[in-house]
Amino acid sequence: MHSLTLGDVAHEHARTYTDETATVCYGARVTYHELDERVNRLASQLAAHGITSGDRVLWLGQNCHRVLELLLAAGRLGAMVCPVNWRQSAAEIAFVIDDLAPRVIVWQEEALGDVIREARGQAAHASALWLQHDGGGSDSYEALVAAGAPEAPRVDVDPASPVLIIYTAAFGGRPNGSLLTHTGLLTQDGNLFKLADMWPGFTYLNNGPLFHIGTFMYTVATFHIGGKNVFTRRADPVDVMRLIADEKCTAGFVLPPTIAKIVELNADRAYDLSSFRSPIRMEGWNDMVRQDTTPFGTRSMGGYGQTEVTGLDVYAAYGGRPGVTTAGRPSPWTRVTIVDEGGNEVPDGETGEIVFRGPMVHAGYWNRPEINAYRTRSGGWHTNDIGCREQDGVVAFIGPKTQMIKSGVENIYPAEVESCIERLAGVKEVAIIGVPDEKYVQSVKAIVVAADGAAVRAEDIIEHCRQQIASYKKPKSVEFIDALPRTPAGGKDYSVLDAKFGGGGYPGGSTRSNLRLQGASKWQMTTGTLSRTSS
């Protein structure tokens, strides 16, 4: 009676928003009444194919309204859906197939058929039912829906159970599937409805990728508020213009390169874009889009979060720092602590690991019991990110945790020292490593890339740190390099730097080194645009 799952919302909306449009996807237009029935049919067929509580369904396709339908249908059975990053290689997709061992895989021929066939050939897990979503044959998604019963099987689903799996890129090791729950998604909506000024009828252009929580949290919120989700596989400027104009889209992730094209192509105002609220100010664009509200409503959408806490959990809109997009106050449904290595809270103003508690924290990674145990070791979710709680309650994200350095009894987080040095004029970027030190366990070494033409000196860097941060955190030595080595995921490759510059002696030994590779993906929302930070 007190339960609320995504399936409950679909049932409710069939009554409340009956004939209003739930999804638009190329030729397909589905009302809330039809959505609920399609989900029922799908759920009854998934159940007939053995899908039950805890099972996985894989989506190997681009953006499509069927992802939302699968989410709701799986959720109705206590199962989960994973929209895979289709930009990955066949080997990477095969890894996800084997990692999740899904009972059903829904795949797309157009644009992806070859890579998917290759991945299927490589995967060891061979027992899944494969359904093509963009075909009309007997093994197609639509054939399954057509064969289903209009009444859903009645399954008692725990709202705290996972329903959505999103893989997060690790720094170097294998990616992990974050298990997001009904309650987590429906709670995040309490923030989005308010901060993004969402009302029934809100129309969201799904042009960002659905394998990304930054898009998916808006897809779910738009569904939850009784709005319209418009899907497109491409962020092509003409597609975007046409969809905004035809569907009167309220919001979407339209970025400056696309905007520049649109300004050019729409000079004659052939497309009416006045329904659209864009946080980005560009000449020509400003007077094409809606002017009565600022970015996604009235406040800055900056903040900090990660996939593992269902997107942003610290929002600048609740009180942050002017111009800073990665600081803010926690969502009302979140608890934040900043802890030291022992899991104890550090005083305000000191750096430590950001730990979240509350209903938006995910249910852990799929099939990673050891990492899950480590990352929840204090009873909250350890983000692997370093942050700081300032005197006025603002939580600031500083950087990824990577490898902690030990100097005497003191803990030093490379991200903090890097952030300090990167503020110095003449420095382009920097990586901090620890090198063994007979007296102090380790000492701090900075590997610096100077800005083009800048003549920054080692002593300037050390003196800058002495003035800005605790003296024991300053580097003892500085090396210059032309460019930092990078991991495949784009992060700084500390292993290469350690090998090259004599790094080592880190506390905790090899276990810590492994965990260092499992960095969470971090997101920051810059004036309404969610973008992946460097790590």
Next chain:
Amino acid sequence: MHSLTLGDVAHEHARTYTDETATVCYGARVTYHELDERVNRLASQLAAHGITSGDRVLWLGQNCHRVLELLLAAGRLGAMVCPVNWRQSAAEIAFVIDDLAPRVIVWQEEALGDVIREARGQAAHASALWLQHDGGGSDSYEALVAAGAPEAPRVDVDPASPVLIIYTAAFGGRPNGSLLTHTGLLTQDGNLFKLADMWPGFTYLNNGPLFHIGTFMYTVATFHIGGKNVFTRRADPVDVMRLIADEKCTAGFVLPPTIAKIVELNADRAYDLSSFRSPIRMEGWNDMVRQDTTPFGTRSMGGYGQTEVTGLDVYAAYGGRPGVTTAGRPSPWTRVTIVDEGGNEVPDGETGEIVFRGPMVHAGYWNRPEINAYRTRSGGWHTNDIGCREQDGVVAFIGPKTQMIKSGVENIYPAEVESCIERLAGVKEVAIIGVPDEKYVQSVKAIVVAADGAAVRAEDIIEHCRQQIASYKKPKSVEFIDALPRTPAGGKDYSVLDAKFGGGGYPGGSTRSNLRLQGASKWQMTTGTLSRTSS
């Protein structure tokens, strides 16, 4: 890790809103840091006095910041607080004392000392610890706080457990204590933050009674968003003006009679009321208060709910009817069905009982297992109210269910017929009863009070109904009366009418007759002002 209770919010706010003001109450001004510590001290002392999960604490006093402190402290132990309606008689208060059998009673000497002593003398339950909140002796509330440990006992509290008890007036029978949960209150805030435009720093003037969910849901939401709760025991115009001006209050329930006084008293603009957002438009008032937003933000706050679903659960702001304050669409965290006597959903446009599901539904009434079983007989909360789901999804409240009438195979709800007749010019009010009918089980009789000087005729009333509602629902006979008899709670007294006009033969017999007395209290929010509807 995924849990969120009121106590978690207090812990978080001690970090986030540390030095900001949480409560203002006469001389007392408490920051969020101090609030968390006071709550810890209080909880440790309540635990020392044996308070444990499921125990009750009674508040026998007027509005005070200590009610919020007690709520948080009890919640930290899994216990509950009940703010009693202090306007009741000694016998009524004694009934609540015996019904709840609280372990601790916090009471107020000022204005209430005599009636409380009388109630204490009448109550059978004599084992409670009595603490005076407005005194300084060794048995005072403040002495208890001072004696407490600054660290709270660590108790694992289920967010689905009740923390607040509010008694709802029954039509005639004994009142029932509705058990409101942590999750219910924190979920309702998802609506209020958005619809009432609440941000950190929102300042709420608690001048409405705290034994009423209409005030208390704002008290909790103001705390939850990191705002400031300002308490006053009286809605005296000078107090209200002074507090709005001194504390820069954002909102409160200030009604037309008080406004009229303020307009008069503040003609010289001695008090700056420009922080205050009032939904009420009155000459002189409009330009004293904030003009940049309409009622509590930007949309109408009308809707339908009851204490038992944590206040409003259907909001006009999500899409209602212009000018209608008791219709709207369900909150995104609510499910609504309209059911017949058998618990089956009725088609759109037909009347039936309004049933709620979701996290805002209360945990039942304290110590009323039979009523709870009956009111949850279909797996949702049966409101005892009649409503209708219209074609476009809008849920309209029609009236209290009271006693259903049976005519042939048809069910007739008096509220629907009354609502129809009361729209006829010349009719002041009406009560519908059923009288035994040999052929049709019962027939419908209308007991009508004509408007002053109006010469309305029985045949006009019957003809009006024939045109407006299904013919079988129209009265077969009409009686005129000077005034309707009333129950002590102010509802129409159908028992007296049955006795006087030959009513009887109701379906279900005596069981249903008893249940008819347990009517839920209904609330309607009229342009921002929550007021009790007639029942």
